[in-house]
Amino acid sequence: EAATVLFNESQSRIIISVTPENLDNAIALLRERDVPFQQLGKVGGDELQIRINEQTFRWRVAEIYDDWWNAIRRAVEQDESIPSL
Numbered sequence: 001e002a003a004t005v006l007f008n009e010s011q012s013r014i015i016i017s018v019t020p021e022n023l024d025n026a027i028a029l030l031r032e033r034d035v036p037f038q039q040l041g042k043v044g045g046d047e048l049q050i051r052i053n054e055q056t057f058r059w060r061v062a063e064i065y066d067d068w069w070n071a072i073r074r075a076v077e078q079d080e081s082i083p084s085l
Contacts, residue, residue: 002052017043 018026050057
């Protein structure tokens with residue numbers, strides 16, 4: 001199921017991002033050290049796109065950045081029950 005793949009919090013998983021010119025070196029290093037890995041995709045553009053089986057999810061980067069950056073402020077502004085410090 002897509003939700004399990006996207007939000008599974010199993011231990012010992014790390015996502016790394018490398019420049020295209022360092023990709024071969026990174027893969028070689030992982031193989032040399034017997035680290036299991038999977039290449040997930042490429043970084044670039046103005047949209048986050050995730051494909052899982054037959055489903056495709058898309059979000060504009062500017063919108064999800066704004067949601068992330070302003071999440072705490074918006075939560076505090078909307079919840080009158082949070083006591084002031």
